[in-house]
Amino acid sequence: xxRTETGTQAPGSLAPTGKRPQGTLYRGREGMWSWVLHRITxxxxxxxxxxxxxxxxxxxxxxxxYNAVMSTYKNPIMGLGETALVGAIAFHAYxxxxxxxxxxxxxxxxxxxxxxxxxxxxxxxTMAGFVPRHLINVFSEVGH
Amino acid sequence: xxxxxLDSPPAPADDVIPTFTVTLIIRRxxxxxxxxxxxxxxxxxxxxxxxxxxxxxxxxxEQDGSLTFRRSCAHGICGSDAMRINGRxxxxxxxxxxxxxxxxxxxVEAIKGLPLEKDLVVDMEPFFASFREVQPFLIAxxxxxxxxxxSATERARFDDTTKCILCAACTSSCPVFWTDGQxxxxxxxxxxxxxxxxxxxxxxxxxxxxxxxxxxxxRCRTTFNCSEACPRGIQVxxxxxxxxxxxxxxxx
Numbered sequence: 001x002x003r004t005e006t007g008t009q010a011p012g013s014l015a016p017t018g019k020r021p022q023g024t025l026y027r028g029r030e031g032m033w034s035w036v037l038h039r040i041t042x043x044x045x046x047x048x049x050x051x052x053x054x055x056x057x058x059x060x061x062x063x064x065x066y067n068a069v070m071s072t073y074k075n076p077i078m079g080l081g082e083t084a085l086v087g088a089i090a091f092h093a094y095x096x097x098x099x100x101x102x103x104x105x106x107x108x109x110x111x112x113x114x115x116x117x118x119x120x121x122x123x124x125x126t127m128a129g130f131v132p133r134h135l136i137n138v139f140s141e142v143g144h
Numbered sequence: 145x146x147x148x149x150l151d152s153p154p155a156p157a158d159d160v161i162p163t164f165t166v167t168l169i170i171r172r173x174x175x176x177x178x179x180x181x182x183x184x185x186x187x188x189x190x191x192x193x194x195x196x197x198x199x200x201x202x203x204x205x206e207q208d209g210s211l212t213f214r215r216s217c218a219h220g221i222c223g224s225d226a227m228r229i230n231g232r233x234x235x236x237x238x239x240x241x242x243x244x245x246x247x248x249x250x251x252v253e254a255i256k257g258l259p260l261e262k263d264l265v266v267d268m269e270p271f272f273a274s275f276r277e278v279q280p281f282l283i284a285x286x287x288x289x290x291x292x293x294x295s296a297t298e299r300a301r302f303d304d305t306t307k308c309i310l311c312a313a314c315t316s317s318c319p320v321f322w323t324d325g326q327x328x329x330x331x332x333x334x335x336x337x338x339x340x341x342x343x344x345x346x347x348x349x350x351x352x353x354x355x356x357x358x359x360x361x362x363r364c365r366t367t368f369n370c371s372e373a374c375p376r377g378i379q380v381x382x383x384x385x386x387x388x389x390x391x392x393x394x395x396x
Contacts, residue, residue, distance in 0.1 A: 023171060023181075024251050027231035031368025031381075032319065102366045102385065109382040112368060 030116040038095050041088035048085055079138030083131055090126045094119040163189050166246050168199055170211065171253035172263050181260065185249070190241050196229055196252065197236040200264075213264035220375060223311030227264050228253045233313040233373035255316035257325065271312045274328045278336035278354055283347030292344040302341040305334045305383050307376040314370035314380050320363050327363045328355065330370035330380045337383040340396050348396045356391045364388070 026032070059066040072078075098115040102108035108115075165187055173181035186203045197218055204211045216222040218237045225236040230244060230251050244250055258266040284292065308331060315321050315329035336355055340348045355361045361384055370380035390396045 023253050023256060024228065024231040026228070026256065026317065026319075026369070028317075028319075028367060028369045029372055031366065031372070035319070035365050035367040099366060102381075103388060109366075109368075109371075109379060109385055112366070112381075 030113045034095055034098070034116050034119070037091060038099070041092040044085075044088050045092060076138055079135070082138075083134060086130055086134070087123070087127055090130075091119070091123050094122045094126075161191055163191055164246060165189055166199065166241055167249035168196075168203065169249045169251050170200075170203075170263070171251075172211070173254075173260055174210070175262055181253075183251075192240075192242045194241050195237055196227075196234070196239045196241060196244075196250065197225055199241060199250075200236060200252070211264075212262045221309060223309035223375075226255055226311040226313040226316070226375070228255055233317045233369075235311060235313065235375040238375050255312060257316045257318070257322040258312065266316075268312060270325060271315055271329065271331065272310075274315075274332040275310065275335055278328065278332050278351055279347060280335040280339065282339065282342070282345055283350070284344060285346060294343055298343040301343070302338050304378050305338040305341075307378050308334050308338070309376060310335075311375060313373040313375055314378075317369040317373040319367055319369065320365055324359070324363065326359045328357075328360055330364075330384060333361055333364075333384050333387055334378060334380055337387050340387060340390060348390075349394075352387070352391050352394075352396075355387055361388050361391065 055066070055069050058069060095116075098112070098119050101115060102112055168186045168188065169183050170186065171181045172178075172184050186199075186207060188199050188202045188207075190199055190202070197215055200211065200213055200215075204213075213225060213227070213236070215225040215237060217224070220235055220238040223235070226233055227236055228234075228251075229236065229239055233255055236252075241250070252264065254260055254264045254266050258268060258271060261267050286292075310331060312331060314334070315331045318327070318330055321327050321329045333355060336351045339345045340351050364381070364384045366381055366385075368381050370384075371378070371382070374380055
């Protein structure tokens with residue numbers, strides 16, 4: 001190894017850097033993150049529906065029990081949970097339309113990024129309409 | 145006689161091309177000694193015209209000869225040197241270092257979802273097995289005297305998917321493929337698309353049948369990672385969508 005170097009040639013540091021022993025997170029773009037969000041919201045909605053069917057079925061078993069369960073939901077924490085639920089459903093619904101268009105509209109794949117930002121825009125508008133109204137309801141009932 | 149042009153002083157000898165130091169953090173793995181991969185830093189002095197492959201060469205030739213990676217043509221045609229550069233699948237020979245953020249270290253690691261063999265080399269066999277499974281060759285019963293004729297429009301129908309160099313950048317960027325190695329993967333579907341929509345080919349229905357499988361095109365979740373990763377600019381997700389449509393129609 002008699003090759004002369006022009007620059008500062010630091011030898012390969014043999015000590016491993018130690019950080020991030022796993023591979024890096026794949027840096028996907030709009031398509032990948034919309035898919036990740038679609039999965040997360042989908043699974044969240046699934047668990048909501050599971051609980052929802054169970055507590056609604058309770059009314060056939062015993063109306064008093066149903067009322068008791070319903071009354072435990074009327075607190076600010078559940079109110080915030082409902083906000084998250086509506087947010088998840090709104091995203092899942094709008095992005096679902098985007099995915100249908102990607103699959104069935106010939107120009108869908110070409111405009112997938114634009115459609116993703118349209119989804120985000122629609123979601124923001126929906127939430128802007130829903131969240132203030134809902135939170136006023138939730139927090140005005142706290143005193144009652 | 146004035147010879148001004150000749151008398152003008154020659155370009156100064158110290159007019160060197162500027163260089164810059166970049167740090168590459170490479171995910172290394174030696175199957176003989178390591179239980180799991182580790183990250184290792186290398187500082188290299190590079191020119192603005194250099195690519196990530198040149199930096200890897202410099203490390204291998206001047207700093208650590210044990211660094212292992214594949215490359216053949218080094219000009220973006222052979223498809224040997226697909227790797228994950230700063231978290232995205234790229235060909236090392238088509239990625240200029242100056243186009244990356246050189247104020248930060250450049251992370252280089254093997255492509256994901258295929259078995260890691262050493263450093264940046266993965267076992268490509270599962271990838272090629274999927275490729276072979278879609279029958280990527282012309283199936284035609286006729287034996288013409290001369291060539292098989294095709295109009296320019298018919299040729300344009302599948303032009304995009306003829307560009308594939310089988311580098312596996314698309315397949316190994318697919319989140320579905322990472323978790324489900326049985327999935328055919330974008331590259332196999334692209335190469336099926338190339339023959340399904342070829343007017344000279346007669347095996348379209350066979351291929352559509354192969355891809356109309358639980359692990360076929362229906363596994364595609366349209367994350368568009370493949371289209372972003374393709375070094376040849378193939379609209380991979382579009383091609384997969386066209387195959388999905390062809391399966392639903394029952395013909396190309």
